[in-house]
Amino acid sequence: MNGRDLVRSVRMVRAVGAAQGLRSVRAAWRRRKADASALPRRGAERARVPGTARDAESLPGGGVIHFARSSLRVRVAVGGAVFCGWDGAGPEPSYALAGACPEVDPRAVLEPDTEGGWRVVSERVLVVVSRFGAVEVRTPGGAMLRRELPPRWWDRVAAEGAEGSGDDAGAAVAVASRWVQQSEVAADARFFGLGGRAGGPRLRDGVHRLWNTDPGGAFGPGDDPLYLTMPVQLVVADAGTHLVFHDNSWDGRVTLHEGAEGAGSGHDRPGTCELRMDGGPLCYWVLAGTPARVLLGWTALTGAPALPPRWALGYQHARWGFGGAEEVRRVVAGYRERELPLSAVHLDIDHYDGHRVFTVDRERYPDLPGLAGELRDQGVRLVSIVDPAVKAEPGNAVYDAGVAADAFVRDARGEVVRGVAWAGESVYPDFTDARVRAWWGALYAERLAQGFAGVWHDMNEPVSFAAFGEATLPRSARHALEGRGGDHREAHNVYGLAMAQAAFEGLCELRPEERPFLFSRSGWAGLQRYGGTWSGDVATGWPGLRASLALVLGLGLCGVPYSGPDVGGFSGEPSPELYLRWFQLGAYLPLFRTHSALWAGRREPWEFGAEVLEHARAALRERARLLPYFVTLGQLARLSGAPYVRPMWWSAPRDRALRDVEDAFLLGDALLVAPVLEAGAVRRAVRLPRGRWYDTATGRAYEGPGRVWVEAPLSRVPVLAKAGSVLPVAGADGGTELEAWAPAAGRTGGGLVVPDGGDGWQRPEVARFTSRWEGGRVVVERRDGRPMEYRVRVRGLDGAEGGAVDG
Numbered sequence: 001m002n003g004r005d006l007v008r009s010v011r012m013v014r015a016v017g018a019a020q021g022l023r024s025v026r027a028a029w030r031r032r033k034a035d036a037s038a039l040p041r042r043g044a045e046r047a048r049v050p051g052t053a054r055d056a057e058s059l060p061g062g063g064v065i066h067f068a069r070s071s072l073r074v075r076v077a078v079g080g081a082v083f084c085g086w087d088g089a090g091p092e093p094s095y096a097l098a099g100a101c102p103e104v105d106p107r108a109v110l111e112p113d114t115e116g117g118w119r120v121v122s123e124r125v126l127v128v129v130s131r132f133g134a135v136e137v138r139t140p141g142g143a144m145l146r147r148e149l150p151p152r153w154w155d156r157v158a159a160e161g162a163e164g165s166g167d168d169a170g171a172a173v174a175v176a177s178r179w180v181q182q183s184e185v186a187a188d189a190r191f192f193g194l195g196g197r198a199g200g201p202r203l204r205d206g207v208h209r210l211w212n213t214d215p216g217g218a219f220g221p222g223d224d225p226l227y228l229t230m231p232v233q234l235v236v237a238d239a240g241t242h243l244v245f246h247d248n249s250w251d252g253r254v255t256l257h258e259g260a261e262g263a264g265s266g267h268d269r270p271g272t273c274e275l276r277m278d279g280g281p282l283c284y285w286v287l288a289g290t291p292a293r294v295l296l297g298w299t300a301l302t303g304a305p306a307l308p309p310r311w312a313l314g315y316q317h318a319r320w321g322f323g324g325a326e327e328v329r330r331v332v333a334g335y336r337e338r339e340l341p342l343s344a345v346h347l348d349i350d351h352y353d354g355h356r357v358f359t360v361d362r363e364r365y366p367d368l369p370g371l372a373g374e375l376r377d378q379g380v381r382l383v384s385i386v387d388p389a390v391k392a393e394p395g396n397a398v399y400d401a402g403v404a405a406d407a408f409v410r411d412a413r414g415e416v417v418r419g420v421a422w423a424g425e426s427v428y429p430d431f432t433d434a435r436v437r438a439w440w441g442a443l444y445a446e447r448l449a450q451g452f453a454g455v456w457h458d459m460n461e462p463v464s465f466a467a468f469g470e471a472t473l474p475r476s477a478r479h480a481l482e483g484r485g486g487d488h489r490e491a492h493n494v495y496g497l498a499m500a501q502a503a504f505e506g507l508c509e510l511r512p513e514e515r516p517f518l519f520s521r522s523g524w525a526g527l528q529r530y531g532g533t534w535s536g537d538v539a540t541g542w543p544g545l546r547a548s549l550a551l552v553l554g555l556g557l558c559g560v561p562y563s564g565p566d567v568g569g570f571s572g573e574p575s576p577e578l579y580l581r582w583f584q585l586g587a588y589l590p591l592f593r594t595h596s597a598l599w600a601g602r603r604e605p606w607e608f609g610a611e612v613l614e615h616a617r618a619a620l621r622e623r624a625r626l627l628p629y630f631v632t633l634g635q636l637a638r639l640s641g642a643p644y645v646r647p648m649w650w651s652a653p654r655d656r657a658l659r660d661v662e663d664a665f666l667l668g669d670a671l672l673v674a675p676v677l678e679a680g681a682v683r684r685a686v687r688l689p690r691g692r693w694y695d696t697a698t699g700r701a702y703e704g705p706g707r708v709w710v711e712a713p714l715s716r717v718p719v720l721a722k723a724g725s726v727l728p729v730a731g732a733d734g735g736t737e738l739e740a741w742a743p744a745a746g747r748t749g750g751g752l753v754v755p756d757g758g759d760g761w762q763r764p765e766v767a768r769f770t771s772r773w774e775g776g777r778v779v780v781e782r783r784d785g786r787p788m789e790y791r792v793r794v795r796g797l798d799g800a801e802g803g804a805v806d807g
Contacts, residue, residue, distance in 0.1 A: 023420040024465035030418070031466065031474040038412035038476035039487075045154040048177075050086075050133035053116055061104025062120040065129055070153075072129065076108035077101075080124030081297055082286040084135060086151060089281035093482060094247050095494045096525035098303030125288055137286045143239040144186070145288055147270075151181040153282075180276045183244075187259035187268035189237035190659045192557050192647070194254060195230035196533065198223055201553035201647060201662060203233075203256055210252040210277075212461040212493050212522045214471055218539035218571030221547045227461060227521045227536045229493065232558045233273065234294065236653045242288040243298055245525060249493040250280040280490060291650050292642055298559050299641030303529035305561050306504070307638045308590075309759040311381055312454065312517045313630040314343030315587075315620055318383075318566075318595040319603060321350060324364030325371050332380055334604060340617055341624045344381040346456065346593070351384075355423035356391045358398050358446045372451020381453035383517070386444075388428055388460050388499055389421030398443065402429060407436045409477050409488075417477045419464025428462055428473060431498035432491050433480035440499070441506020448510055454517030455503060456534070460496040461522045496522030497530075504530035514759050519562065519591065532562030534591055540569025540600065545582050546663070546677045552589055553665060556643025562634070564591030573601035576608040577679060577714070580615055584717045585675040587619040588667055590630070590644045615715050628728035628736045628756070633668050635754035635764050644668065652689050655705060661687045670725035670741075670751060671696075674710065674718040684712050692723035692744045694796045701796065723796065724749015726769045726780055731791060740771050740780045742796035748772040750783070753790075 051068025062074040073090065075083040081102060083091050091101045108122035116131035126138040133150035155177045191203040194210070199221045209225040219226060231246040231254070246252075252275060259271035287297040299305070317335070322328055328345055335342040351368075353359040360368050372382045390399050390408070402408055408427040409417045416427050430436050447455060463471055472492060479491035500520045507516035518531035527533065535551050538544045548565030555563045567586040568574045574582065583605065586592045594603035601607075605616035633644040646666040649658040664674040664686055672693060674686045688704030695702070695710060696719045702708045710718040724743035731737040736755070743749045749771040754764045768783040778794045 020420065020424065020465065021467065023425060025467040027418070027420045027425075027464055028466035028468050031464070032469055034411050034417075034474040035476045038474075040156065042156070044157040046157055048153045048155055050150050053118070053129070053131040053133070056110060056118050058110045060106060061108045062127070063110035063118075065118050067133055070133070072133065072135070074110070074120050074127050074129065074135075076105045076120055076122045076125065076127070078103050078105050079297055079300065080105070080122065080288065081301060082120075082125055082127055082137060083283070084127075084148075084286070085281065085283035087153075087282065089283035091247070091283070091285075093484065095249065095497060096245065096247055096302050098301070098526065098529060102301060125286075137242065137288065139240055139288065145237070145240055145242045146235065146244065146286060147184040149182045149184070151179055151282055153177040153179045178276070178278050179282050180274060181282065183273040183275075184270040185235050185259070185273070186237040186239050187261045187270055188656065189235050189259060189271045191256050191258070191271070191273070192234040192236065193230070193232045193243075193554060195232065195555065195558055196226050196228040196535070196551045197554050198226060198538075198547035198550055200550040201557070202660065205257050206255070208254045208256065210254065210493070212496065212524075214459070214461050214463045215537070216471060218537045218544070218569070219547070220539045220541065220543045221550070228496070228523050228527070228533055228555070230525045230558050231275070232525055234291075234557045235271075236291070236649060236659055238654050238656075240288055241291050241294055241653050242286055243294045244284055244286050245298075246275060246277075246282075246284040247525075248277055248280040248283070249490055249524060250278050251489065251492070252277040278489065291653055292640065295557075295559065295641035295643070299528075302526040302559055304638045305528035305559070305641070306518070306531050307515055307634055308532070308562055309453075309515055309517055310627070310631055310756050311343045311379075311759075313590070313627060313634065314592070315341055315623060316344040316346060316383070316591075316593040317342060317603070318346030318348065318593055320348040320596065321598040322347065324361075325366065325368070328371065328375075331604060332375060332378065334606060336378065338606060338613065338617070340605065341620050342380055344383050344454070345375065346383040346385070346595070348385050349387065349422055349458075350598075352423075354391070355421075356393075356396055356398070357387050357389070357423075358443050360450060369449065369451040372453075376451070376453075382451055383454040383456060384447050384450070384452040385458050386447070386455045386503070387421065387458050388431070388462050388495075389419065389423065389426035389464070390429070391423035392416075392418055392425045392427045399427065402427070402439070405436070405439050407433075407439055409473060409479060411474065412476050412478060412487075417473055419462075419473060420466075421459060421464065426464070428464075429499075430479050431495060431502055432482060434482065436480070437498065437502035437505065440502040441504075441509065444503060444506045445510050448507075455507075457496065457499055457503065457518070457520035457522070460499050460520060461492070462495050494524045496520055497524040497527050500527060500530040513761075515761065523560075525559070528560045528562075532591060533560055534563055534593065535565035537570040537597070538565050540572035540574050540578070542578060542677065542679055544569045545578065545585065548582070549585065549665065549675065549677070550662065552645050553647055553662075556645050557647070559641060561637040561641075561643040561645075562590045564589040564593055566593070566595035568594055568596060568603050569600075570595060570597050571600055576612045579603075579608050580612045580714065581676045581717070583616050584619050585673075587623040588645075588671075588673045588675075588717075588719070590634075592623060611714070618715060625730045627730055628753070629668065629670070631756045632728055632752060632754045635766075636668075636752065639766075648672075648687065648689060652705075655689065657687060657705070658689060668727070670722055670727045672720040672722070674712070674720070676712050676717055682711070682713050683709060684718065685709055686718060686720070688720075693720040694723065694741055695719075696721050696795075699796060699798055721796070722749070723747070724771050726751030726753075726771050728753045728790070735791075737791040737793060738769065738780060740778060740792055740794045742778050742794060743771055743773060745773065
């Protein structure tokens, strides 16, 4: 144990108590011993590159190119998604893909290219493969989006003294080679994605690890990795936008370097990406087009986002440390008495009996179903935390059932792996086994019987407390991996995803008439099929506030549109100003939830003084007013993959100034939100996209593109509406009305409305509206010509024309 591990061990003991701390020391030693005895040592390796292209064979959608020491399958799907797989890797099996692999494009053809290479020509994309294995993805017009240099593998020699060359050499090595691939993108390109990153949304130069990790305490912008990593990059450049996804769940590192135009003797220096993986296949997908088209294609590939019920788009209150049922009643009554809208209350691990999952502390919650019913009558739902760790204790019903079902992860010797979690010594279900997922999913019947309306998954990276080393299961732990078999090196990153699948499918079977509400701290590509996520334990402080926005934006660009932070930060007691500014930001994010640690103070708005309470009430009322708009955005996310919260460049990716904006965002197409992220600020600069934008508080009009200064008093954060936009809002009578912002002279506008169809599975009807000037007034009509069923309120008619704009 080194000095750093010793410090961590002392902190662990202080945080979880002496007995739990000693268990974590023993668990860390067990994990280290298990891996030392069961994992293969690196030993002799042989470096390998593809070599020279020999020949190729045409297949539907592309073909296979054979090199001296490898082969490459290029496959173009309908819609233009490109799959590349080396060494025989195919698009399936995959935890990311939703259902069957997309059909190939029958018009894509493989043909010889110049200088001994090959190319696949299709309507939407051009793939050029050099004779040495470099792969270029280009637009149909020939503009280069991404160039993958020939990969390099380090194959572990399977038979000592194995010799050979060419194809024979590849037969004498293990399949799970470690490998590296370097890529080049345009000099002006910017990188986004890689899952939940606190330092984003634009990814900075440096190393970004692909290993879902509990940071072991509150995190800030400099902490990496976090709970939910994905090998998904979105790259934005003048030539176009593309997404690349490496379908490999092993531990890896992405090293990024932005390019520079005119670097060195007037030549551009391309941006570069180097991906190093500890094992697993080298295969990836590339999708190109506008940001909207790319996310649409990503949704088609990995599945439509789960649609949260309407109530889950309202404000939710959570706390680790509710004293019991009576305190929950007092908190809910406090919101009601102060006329503060509240949709849900979340119960953390302290509502369990001894932290045992799927149990209830009967002393503090003697009648939990009664409490849930009482709250639901007031319009408030209960949401339960669920951890994967099961206390290893005979007599614990879940443990006994899991033992009988052979549900728990085992080690290389066949023994059940034991770790340490909040309940003490614990075991972990193997969610990569469909049989175990079905068993676990059925356990949620207990949560439904207790009256819970939704669940949030925590500690599912998975976490096993460790005084030193990695706080997770041994890398040598065995997993089913859908019958293929493997170990935790491959299963770790998909563990939270598979747990979410188990819960979602179980809840659908238990209550088929209702859409499940689920969000998870950990996950992987495709998590959106089952639910959303949240920030995890973000540090209380202004840097944590900024990290909250970065996480939501970055996750949306990876296909997970429903997320949000712990408002106020998890770890400490925010100042009234910080709490208010966090609260105001949360009011415009999909998951709007306050939460805090046991020791971090309360998060009810009235705890921060009369002024904060007044301004928080205004933010809550605005969220309630915009609820029909959030419902529409949720439906559109499911239909198109477009996130609720979008980066400023979403509709103008060629605007380089917008690519660097990280302190503001678009909420759908209609609104621009500029949160206050600095202490003491009551005025701030906002970079506008092209067009006219109205300050929704003052009605003043500004013309973009350019930078404007807007007022940001403590009472609100700046929100600007796009001229011509039409969006649904809650009217004074509780019904839905349309808010239309006047188009600029000679221009038209419009918007979409998807009415709330309840919390079931009804197929939504999308209504499209247009706005235009006619006879000196603004006219809003349905595009299909049907009669208008909504009251329309036009705004922006009296706004001052052309507010001051910086260049």
